[in-house]
Amino acid sequence: ETGVTQTPRHLVMGMTNKKSLKCEQHLGHNAMYWYKQSAKKPLELMFVYNFKEQTENNSVPSRFSPECPNSSHLFLHLHTLQPEDSALYLCASSPGLAGYDQYFGPGTRLLVL
Amino acid sequence: KQEVTQIPAALSVPEGENLVLNCSFTDSAIYNLQWFRQDPGKGLTSLLLIQSSQREQTSGRLNASLDKSSGRSTLYIAASQPGDSATYLCAAFNNYGQNFVFGPGTRLSVLP
Numbered sequence: 001e002t003g004v005t006q007t008p009r010h011l012v013m014g015m016t017n018k019k020s021l022k023c024e025q026h027l028g029h030n031a032m033y034w035y036k037q038s039a040k041k042p043l044e045l046m047f048v049y050n051f052k053e054q055t056e057n058n059s060v061p062s063r064f065s066p067e068c069p070n071s072s073h074l075f076l077h078l079h080t081l082q083p084e085d086s087a088l089y090l091c092a093s094s095p096g097l098a099g100y101d102q103y104f105g106p107g108t109r110l111l112v113l
Numbered sequence: 114k115q116e117v118t119q120i121p122a123a124l125s126v127p128e129g130e131n132l133v134l135n136c137s138f139t140d141s142a143i144y145n146l147q148w149f150r151q152d153p154g155k156g157l158t159s160l161l162l163i164q165s166s167q168r169e170q171t172s173g174r175l176n177a178s179l180d181k182s183s184g185r186s187t188l189y190i191a192a193s194q195p196g197d198s199a200t201y202l203c204a205a206f207n208n209y210g211q212n213f214v215f216g217p218g219t220r221l222s223v224l225p
Contacts, residue, residue: 104149
């Protein structure tokens with residue numbers, strides 16, 4: 001596979017469930033990102049990792065827990081979510097920080113019931 | 114805090130027309146500015162990246178300009194086609210930050 005892949009593409013979960021989103025990049029990049037895209041709101045940065053180290057947590061609630069085991073993989077662990085967390089979650093990667101071209105995955109469409 | 118706005122929010126044009134999408138940012142201390150395209154329910158595809166030292170970038174029928182002093186960027190699409198229908202987002206990367214700040218997007222419909 002090439003580029004940035006995300007699984008699953010669609011997810012429905014209850015408020016008491018625990019689930020994880022997975023992102024994998026095949027571009028040899030060092031930085032990875034999680035974004036949230038809600039209806040009628042601009043894309044919101046959630047987390048940034050550079051060389052597996054978290055460099056940015058944009059005031060995200062603790063019910064979202066990121067994990068970056070290596071530069072190619074990024075996870076977003078979800079637990080006790082709220083209906084307002086329903087959104088498209090996008091993963092991106094770039095060669096480094098400082099405004100390099102970002103490459104996005106197709107996203108995971110999450111619905112919290 | 115950087116804020117990015119885009120005008121218009123939505124645009125509908127007949128096929129073949131040339132069009133301009135606008136992006137404004139409040140803080141001119143940007144490192145670069147990037148234009149993306151997003152198809153419904155999909156991820157973002159990078160179109161053009163303009164470094165702060167550049168005035169414009171071109172790719173095929175697309176031309177993006179950057180005027181830091183006025184806090185504006187424009188995306189010009191020549192001879193629009195129905196396949197250009199999508200949401201177009203701009204994002205500004207600040208000198209002092211480590212991430213892009215995105216605008217809300219312009220939803221473009223090109224009618225055959």
